[in-house]
Amino acid sequence: MSDASLNSSSTTAPMAQGGEAEFGDFFALLKPRVMTLVVFTALVGLLAAPVGVHPIVGLAAILFIAVGGGASGALNMWWESDIDALMKRTSKRPIPAGKVTRDEAFAFGVTLAVMSVVMLWLATNAVAAGLLAFTIFFYVVIYTIGLKRWTPQNIVIGGAAGAFPPMIGWAAATGSISIESVLMFALIFMWTPPHFWALALFMKGDYHKAGVPMLTVTHGRRSTRRHILVYTVLLAMLAVGAAFTGIGGPIYLAVALVLNALFLRDAYAIWRRDEAMAEADGYRVEKKAFKLSLYYLFAHFTAILLEAALAGYGLGGWG
């Protein structure tokens, strides 16, 4: 954490007094929007697994994975409250808004992190609990505290933390790690960089102001556009290739072909543009690509879920 960013936070963020936060403020610390992605992908991992689980055990597993993800979010906000206060997108979060103190957020995050790992272990197995513990550690210590403010590859590394939930869901059902769960991990891992770099292109200024070494800041916007295209090509190869594995099938293949063609088209358009063109139309293409990337991941995991659900009737997969 830089001294400069610490100093600036003390002048911009209102001081919170302990014990005055509302229930909703603590809920906001869990990053509920990110949590929906965690819940959905973990659920797909759990349901796509070849081993069935008792519905109550499945519900508990998803809930504790979500709580673990939320705890990571709270600890992320605890550490990043100084830069959150500087960025427009994050300035209304509970700590910079003066609703929750840093100490409260830290205690809340640590308590939920420990509780979620122990409860997931009791509800399912040690592999799932171990993966959840590693995810929290990776996101908070390796990414947030360690690398985010040091390397422009922060998004690539941070993407790994967001990619673990389907693996944890799969492990909760099977008690192991397999090629299918690693593929689901890889799908989110490769999707994260183009998704966030597209956002960084049109949220210009925010990361620069906060001193976060985003690719747009360290290597320039031309290089970021090139990176988006390269990562999207790699992502498309992986996403379409996964159709011919245990998690794929005809439905998944159709979804992957359509969405990857659209995403590649947008990534190519982003690469071809320069800043003058983007400024002229208010970053229309970059915003479109970012929006598409949200549907992209949701649709791929829905297709995996559909293939798994149809397999129960002898219809899913490649027969």
Added chain:
Amino acid sequence: MSFREEHELHKRRFGRNLGLGLVLAIFVALVFGLTIAKVSDNDFKVPAKQGATN
């Protein structure tokens, strides 16, 4: 005898306490449900040491 006017802070605390109460109630119900699910499982076995003492 006069009633003290309710401060905005009291409303906030009530909301927080109510929320926490609901979360705890859900947690208790979930642990209870998990226990039932685990002991009703066909693979469930009482540990040998504990079974011998019962």
